[in-house]
Amino acid sequence: MELNAMMSAQLASLQQTLQMSILDKAMTTGAAGVVEMMENLPQQQAAPAAHPYKGQAIDIQI
Template sequence: MEINSMMSAQLASLQQTLQMSILDKAMNTGAASVVRMMEDLPQPQSAPAAHPYKGQMIDVQA
């Protein structure tokens, strides 16, 4: 009976270690995919964005 409980505890520990290893690998794969997606995004133009009203005529009569 004592051997059974020791083996059961070792098996539970091994299962937890394996689950953590799989989770760690999945997270690393996901992070690498996100980095690749970020690198593939189009880069913004170097020209500044146009001002919404600067340089246009605005009628401010009341």
């Protein structure tokens, strides 16, 4: 009976180790994908974006 309990504990430990390994690999793969996606983003222009209407029209009422 004691041997069965030790084997059960070892199996539980092995399962936890395997799950952590799979999770670690998934996170690494996901992080690598994000880095690749960010590297492939088009570079933003250095100039600030133009205001949608400022300086385009003047509305004066008297």
